[in-house]
Amino acid sequence: MSQGALQKAHEDVHKTQPWNNPEAVPFIRFENVTKKFGDFYAVDDVSLDIYRHELFALLGGSGCGKTTLLRMLAGFEEPTAGKIFIDGVDMAGVPAYERPTNMMFQSYALFPHMTVEQNVAFGLHQDGLPKSEIRTLVSDMLALVQMTKFAKRKPHQLSGGQRQRVALARSLVKKPKVLLLDEPLGALDKKLREQTQFELVNIQEKVGTTFVMVTHDQEEAMTMASRIAVMNEGVIRQLGTPFELYEYPNSRFTANFLGQVNLIEGTLVDDDEKYAVIHSDDAGGEIYIDHAVQGHEGATLWIALRPERLRLLTEKPTDTKYNCLSGKVEEIGYLGGLSTYHVRLDSGFRIKVTEPNSSRHIEPRYTWEDRVWVTWEAGAASVLNQ
């Protein structure tokens, strides 16, 4: 495949969405994979399909099993039960050095006794390629990650960002079918991390390799990934595109994990075909949802409200009795681009609202102890039953 075709194939992943096509053949497949360390289930019966050209993120806190899953893919750990397929081949018993995967380690694991060039060439030497070919491949790869100038340096003479690039070059140069990235940007400072996120995505588009990434940083996963699996305690809690996960969380866990959210407990009082009404003692009011809710009346539900979907008003709206909670501004955080307000509702519940500061010269509209009404559109809330 030419470079152009590869690039196109990648871009198409977002459009074709192979995960929604039952005919599509997964590139990597986890089949009921379990990994136990002693009595501890690091990974508990995980099944997962990843498609060619995806940039797939495994997201979760420490000890959630994401790294174990990645290490099983690399061949550093064998599953206790279940099967792993890469490109249709069962990986059981295939040692790390024979797998079509390469890994970029969290610590980068650059060989300290070798120069940048030797580090990148290391994997190619193992394949027994002719010297001239190795030289070309290495210099091409160093050019791709903009490290040509530093080819003769040793790792300890490089900055963190430069080491990260060398590690990437070393793992990509063998043209693996799958590139595994373990917290690829974890060791970089915030500014560099944001810049590198986009660079990594661009490089992935150029080389067309399937990337599987482990991260604990939801922002990183959201920015980079085609799809994200949110993990907790060895299980995948939710799987989907960044958009799906943010807008349609399936549980309080994912709602909380991705971005900020106000979680309000309530009871279903009215459930129609077109709408639903939930009464909440937490919020001290009635909440109107613009779609039907699956559940019997009287069931306990949670409403997830993103702070940026909420609006503050100084006057009580007169047109509706729903989705309108009164309270007092308790805390204000001015973040430049936006401001965060913590409003103490009359019910005692504290709700978080963010408002964009879209023009200069205007003092924030609300100040401490102001009486305000918090409102939102009927479609803004998502209903969770777990």
Add this chain to the structure above:
Amino acid sequence: MSSEKPTLKQRYDRLMLKHGRVLVIGLPYLWLMLFFLIPFLIVLKISFATAEYAQPPYSALFTWIDEGVNITINFGNYLFLLSDSLYISAYLNSIRIAAISTVITLLIGYPMAYGIARAQGSLRSVLLMMVILPFWTSFLIRVYAWIGILDREGLINALLLNLGIISEPLIMRQTEFAVYIGIVYTYLPFMILPLYSTLEKMDVSLIEAALDLGCKPWKAFMKVTLPLSMPGILAGSLLVFIPSVGEFVIPELLGGPNTLMIGRTLWNEFFANRDWPIASSVAIAMLLFLVVPIMWFQHIQTKQEENGQ
């Protein structure tokens, strides 16, 4: 405040702040001066004298004649060392035995150190403890124990004879073989400990990276683990090699009459022949022999520190 006289405590604090570092470093150096450098100079002085039937049994280096100093330096001892093949072969033999022992110690110690470094937390401390444990008994007693094991009527022979595996006792003690056993046994911890500390510090993900990039485990070891443990190999080897060259007790107690080592030669010159000048020149020559590898090691170590490894 400033016009007042400083209290004793303040004066002390000021003194420590200013000169504390010099004191901390200076005291051990003073100690070394007194008990290493001065004795060394005395030995050096004696090595340039001639043997005499006198008290002390050597000629004076400085003699006072008519308010002037007469210095008599005698290089004859050193020339004698070169001319008599006994000394040269004793040196070469010592170096050979020390080198072979070092290689054996390395071959035994490396896998042990590797195993300990990769062991789980609590097991690791137990294993390390067991390496250090022999130091709780005197070195001399442990060498005597080997006599009991290797002797004609020793443990091994008794066992093998009783089992009927051999009909004649094996001659193990008073051979070079016994000297190797003694040296390897005695100096093994000095090999394991520095190796352990380099291997333990090594990032396991480096080996995983090598495997990931297509190395079979053995090749990953050769390409990554081994070169990165070089500082430990060097340190351990020198800690074994240097004292082995001058070893006296082990060849004396376990070796045979033919096991010629420089430590024994030195002892003979000093106590049997009562030739202090020759004995001193043997000692000085041995020191010079050993200074070379030590300097080389220092050089490599500073180079590695500059490389930040």
